[in-house]
Each structure stands twice: as C-alpha cells, then as structure tokens.
Amino acid sequence: MPELRELTYAEALRECLRQLMEEDERVFLIGEDIGVYGGAFGVTAGLIEQFGPERVIDTPISEAGIAGACIGAALTGMRPIGEIQFMDFVTLSMEQLVLQAAKVRFMFGGKASVPMVLRMPSGSGTGAAAQHSESLENWFVHVPGLKVVMPSTPYDAKGLLRAAVLDDNPVIFVEHKLLYKTKGHVPEAPYIVPLGQSKVVREGSHLTVVATSVMVGRALQAAEQLAEEGIELEVIDPRTLKPLDDAPIIESVKKTGRALVVHEAVEMGGFGGEVVARIAASEAFDYLEAPIRRLAGLDIPIPYNRRLEYHAVPQVESIVREARKLVRGEY
Amino acid sequence: MMQLSQDLIQRHQDLIEALGAETLKAMLQEMHLIRAFEERAEQLYMQGKVHGTMHLSIGQEATAVGAANAMQEGDYLLNHHRGHGHCLAWGSDPNRMMAEFMGKETGYCRGRGGSMHIADIESNNLGANGIVAGGLPIAVGVGLSIKMRRTSQVCLVIFGDGAANEGAFHEALNMASIWRLPIVFLCENNQYAMSMPVQQAFNIENISQRAAAYGLPGVTVDGNDVLAVYAAVSEAAARARRGEGATLVEAKTYRYKGHSKSDKQVYRSREEVRFWQENRDPIMRFSQLLLTAGLISEAEAAQMRERAVAIIDAAVAFSEASPEPDVADIMSGVYA
Ligand SMILES: Cc1ncc(C[n+]2csc(CCOP(=O)(O)OP(=O)(O)O)c2C)c(N)n1
Numbered sequence A: 001m002p003e004l005r006e007l008t009y010a011e012a013l014r015e016c017l018r019q020l021m022e023e024d025e026r027v028f029l030i031g032e033d034i035g036v037y038g039g040a041f042g043v044t045a046g047l048i049e050q051f052g053p054e055r056v057i058d059t060p061i062s063e064a065g066i067a068g069a070c071i072g073a074a075l076t077g078m079r080p081i082g083e084i085q086f087m088d089f090v091t092l093s094m095e096q097l098v099l100q101a102a103k104v105r106f107m108f109g110g111k112a113s114v115p116m117v118l119r120m121p122s123g124s125g126t127g128a129a130a131q132h133s134e135s136l137e138n139w140f141v142h143v144p145g146l147k148v149v150m151p152s153t154p155y156d157a158k159g160l161l162r163a164a165v166l167d168d169n170p171v172i173f174v175e176h177k178l179l180y181k182t183k184g185h186v187p188e189a190p191y192i193v194p195l196g197q198s199k200v201v202r203e204g205s206h207l208t209v210v211a212t213s214v215m216v217g218r219a220l221q222a223a224e225q226l227a228e229e230g231i232e233l234e235v236i237d238p239r240t241l242k243p244l245d246d247a248p249i250i251e252s253v254k255k256t257g258r259a260l261v262v263h264e265a266v267e268m269g270g271f272g273g274e275v276v277a278r279i280a281a282s283e284a285f286d287y288l289e290a291p292i293r294r295l296a297g298l299d300i301p302i303p304y305n306r307r308l309e310y311h312a313v314p315q316v317e318s319i320v321r322e323a324r325k326l327v328r329g330e331y
Numbered sequence B: 001m002m003q004l005s006q007d008l009i010q011r012h013q014d015l016i017e018a019l020g021a022e023t024l025k026a027m028l029q030e031m032h033l034i035r036a037f038e039e040r041a042e043q044l045y046m047q048g049k050v051h052g053t054m055h056l057s058i059g060q061e062a063t064a065v066g067a068a069n070a071m072q073e074g075d076y077l078l079n080h081h082r083g084h085g086h087c088l089a090w091g092s093d094p095n096r097m098m099a100e101f102m103g104k105e106t107g108y109c110r111g112r113g114g115s116m117h118i119a120d121i122e123s124n125n126l127g128a129n130g131i132v133a134g135g136l137p138i139a140v141g142v143g144l145s146i147k148m149r150r151t152s153q154v155c156l157v158i159f160g161d162g163a164a165n166e167g168a169f170h171e172a173l174n175m176a177s178i179w180r181l182p183i184v185f186l187c188e189n190n191q192y193a194m195s196m197p198v199q200q201a202f203n204i205e206n207i208s209q210r211a212a213a214y215g216l217p218g219v220t221v222d223g224n225d226v227l228a229v230y231a232a233v234s235e236a237a238a239r240a241r242r243g244e245g246a247t248l249v250e251a252k253t254y255r256y257k258g259h260s261k262s263d264k265q266v267y268r269s270r271e272e273v274r275f276w277q278e279n280r281d282p283i284m285r286f287s288q289l290l291l292t293a294g295l296i297s298e299a300e301a302a303q304m305r306e307r308a309v310a311i312i313d314a315a316v317a318f319s320e321a322s323p324e325p326d327v328a329d330i331m332s333g334v335y336a
C-alpha cells in the first residue's frame, strides 16, 4: 500500500485555497498581511506569487472593511474568502457580519445571496494573552443566517473549507492556532466534507464526549489514557456548529448513557449549553445514567502567564478527571 | 553626522537652552534605557524565557522620549502594542515592566497582561493595547472626563500608522474635534503596519493630513529627532491645556526589528533597514548633537549605555527572583 500523504492543517487549507482559485476565477482572498507575508500563521504563503495581488488582496488594518468587501463582492457574483488575522479582531467586523451578511438574503425576500467565507484563528495556548486568544464561535452560532465551521484535523480543514466556499451562504470558518502545525492524511484531489455532518472519531461504550476544534485531539488523548483503566470514551466532533448535526450525538448518548461536552470557549453561554440542551430534550434523556456535563474555558479572559493560561482551558488531564468521575458515578 | 548635528543644534537652539543640559542628558539616558530593555526582551525571548510575542521599538526611541517628556505630571497615556518604550519614557519601573514581560506576579499586571498590555494605572498610564486603534476611542472618553472634571490634564494617545486605517481612528478624531477635547493624538508612523508599507495603505503623503478632515490641526515631524517630537507634542499639549482642543501629531520613524517574533521581513530590504540604522539612528543622532553642543563628554555618552544595561540586568534579576502567579488565584481580577 502506498504511504498516505500527510499535510499540516495549514498546508491543507492552503491546498484547498489554491485548488479553488485555480478552478474558479470568482474566488479571491482578502485580508491583512496575506500577500508576501503569507498570513500571520502562514496559511496563504505562496499564493500571491501564483495568483497575483488582484486575487490575493492585502488590506489596510480595517476589519469592518474586509467583512464588508466580502459581502459586497459576494452579492455581485464573486466568491470571496476573507481572513481575519486573529478571531479576536472579528469583533470589529461584527456589524457587517451580524446585521448585513447574515440578514440580507432574508430581508430581501430570499432574492440575494452572500456566498462568502471568513476564516479566522481562535484559541489560546501561544501566550498571546487576552486580546489575541478568543474563542468566540458561539457568538456566530447565535445568529440566524450564518453557518459556523470548526475543523479539528487537516483532512476536515481541507474538505470543510471547500464545502464552505461552495456554499451560497456566509460561513464563519474557525481555525485554531495550535492546529496549524498538526499533521494528518490529506488526499491531493479536491474533496468535500459536507457542512452539517458530525463525525464519530472514536467509538466507545461508557461516555460520549462531544468536543470541538483543538479539544477533539485532547479528548482522544484522554480516551487513550482512560482505555488503560477500562473506560471507553466515544468521541464526537460536530465539525460544523451551525447547522448542527445532533443525530449522531443523540444516538451515541443512547448507547453510552453519559455525555460530556468539551470546548475551549468560556462555559457560560458557550456552545456546550446547546449540545446539552439537545441531548436533554431528546429521546436520549431516558437513557441517561449520569448528569450531562460540560468542561470548558473558565469565566476569565485568557491570562498571559503560561501556567495560568494552561489552566484557563480544558487540558487532557482535566478531561480525564471529569470523564472518570462521570463514568464512575462520582459526581 | 557632524553637519547634521550642527543643523539640529541650530534648529532647536531655543529648545536646547530652555531644557538645559541635565534634562537633555536624562532624555538621552531614557533612550538608551529603552533600547537596552528591548534588546534584552528579544534575548529573553530567544532563550525561551518568555512566551507569546512582543513588538520591539528599537529605532523608535526618540518618539517615545520626546513625547513623554513633553507631557506633565498628572497627564494620561494610552499606549499601543509596540509600547515598552512609551512606558519607560513615561517613567514606569523597569523592574515591574520586565516582571510583567516575564509573566510574574510582581509585574505591573500581575503577569496577567504581558508585553502587549503593560499598564501603570497609578501613574495614569492607562495601558498598552493589543487591538490596533483600540486606544483612540478610549482617549475620547478620557478627554471628555478631563473636561467634565474641569482639570488641566491632557491625554496622550499613541498609535501606529496602521491604526489610522481603522474606523475607530476617524470616529475618535471627529468626536475629539467637535467637543474640543484635550487630547494629543500621536501617530508613530514607522513606515509599516506589519508587512503593509504606508505607501500601499494610504493615498496621501502624510497621515497628519487627515486631521484637516475633522477640523483639527495636523503636523508631521521627524520622529527620529527627539527634540522635534518634544516640540510638536509640547505645542499640542499646551494647546489642549488652553482648551483649544486636540491635535494630530505624526512622527515619522522606523522599526529596525521584525513586526513581532515571527517575521521574516520579506516585505522590505536589508539595505533599507541598514540605511536607517546608519544614517538616522535616533540615539546616535541625539548623542552626537549633545556632544557637538558640548553638553556631554565622550566618556559620559559611553557610560549611558552601560548604565542602561545595568538597570536592565537588575530588572531581569528582580523578575527571575519573583514568584509566578498562583494558579489557585486564577479566577481573581475579572470583576471589581
Ligand atoms: C484590530 C486589529 N487588527 C489587526 C491586528 C494585528 N496587528 C497587530 S499590530 C499590527 C500592525 C500595526 O501596525 P501599526 O499600527 O503601524 O503599528 P506598528 O506595529 O507598526 O508599531 C497588526 C496588523 C490587531 N492587533 N488588531
């Protein structure tokens, strides 16, 4: 068997961007330092050399402008892919995204569409402190008209980005700083991972762990450790937060009788609450053997100090601890 | 260099007399201190003793020192991400700054903020900012408060060329203008916003031209000439203190180092960097000026660098001996 080709998450994204741009002239990139600099995390490296500054557009530091430019271009026949350098800065694009991109189709009676993607890296773990470490995905989940995607592997990053760009709606595409250098199998030929399909990434019988983004890998590591104790976690990655494919989650909880939702964003008001509510409101309710729990970021801004930063969000140890408690009934 | 010094001495004759040798020497010493701090910060980063990122202001020391010295006790400072120099010039304690940079409990922000968020509320240094242009609207509020409290304070807000292309810049300048707020908007134009050269980000010659659109005075000065910055900011501050409102001061300078830790600097040439280092270095220029004017001796000039390094050595020692924040205390400090 030939060896499977491996790419990093950043390379997988770049390959997807390149293929889309080669196929479709309407696709272009716009953002801060995405040209010769290659993007703050190197995702767009080399693309300006191939496609030129007309299709890889470096902007001034103007996040509202970037979002608006995507919307306007999308409304008039282009397929823009914007980059927000850190997810934190999307706060400056919020009006355009929430009040314009998300709503124009509905307000205009379904006659307009906004086929744009806005990519942005979320998350802590790099020492970037409170204003460069946000995980704000649930803000967008709360907005009708937007789709929200959060890939956790290079394979999904490539396939979901393609699906997002081909989708006729505004898609918020949330990457993670700590994932950019992670490696995994990525086929070269273009492929799609459809939006709105959760994935069971590990099967197990004792506890369903629903994890997003960087937490998927941590949940899998926790599962390895717990397997040695005879505790088997079933790990599910929703991959798309909106629309949310909850069927596999509900099916899984019917099997395991227990559920833990893990994400990096602050627990209160976070995506986990939605997942918990869906489980509690479903037929899985009758199968529950333990309370449904969440493990998420503390209700604090991300601290600079390395140790504090580490403890501000779920880590493998904390997932192991929480999962063990739930399975052993020690809650 | 000699000729340049003569020219500068002539241009700033009155100012040199007014400030006097002691103040001028102190200003040069501050510039050395900033450079020594930044060089050590970079070294500590390379040694893996700090994580995260940092934005070094080597090459921009004249703007920081000129501006801070033009302000008075009780004035406010709003700083930005490339702000170590502004803090030091404002009079912050290098020990507590370094401790913050190293994430220690003894740091200005108890290790919670780091390089990009150093603040010293007690000295009205309202903090650096990780968000480009994040400080400008806040300056409006500070200016408004000064006016409402009827004090004679002034708010100095420092930001980069890149910040002038955020919407917040425009909102802030207009509000400051219509309400005649006591603000000095200092745009530190170091020619680049990360990889974006100002020539590509603006279709105007000087960022200070934008002031006119809001009915404010705008001036552009040589940001590597500490006395030129001092003069422009003094005048702007005096105007603000007289109740005549805000000014936009643009200081043209140059950043020697990469934007942050991971910058390959493919967007500019080594020659360009070298040109600024060799011909326009603010410390070299100011030392030369003071030497030519006979205000310091060669020996004194040499000692300044050593003294700065010694202060930074002590700051690192203080920081290394300082405790880390306690994890048990992680939830504290979010709410008042
Ligand atoms: C709102 C926002 N957008 C983007 C960034 C990322 N970023 C940080 S500094 C910087 C460049 C800033 O350039 P400038 O204002 O000229 O200041 P300089 O770094 O040159 O001192 C960028 C793009 C940010 N921190 N905040």
Ligand SMILES: [Mg+2]
Pocket: B160, B161, B162, B188, B189, B190, B191, B192, B193, B194
């Ligand atoms: Mg700049």
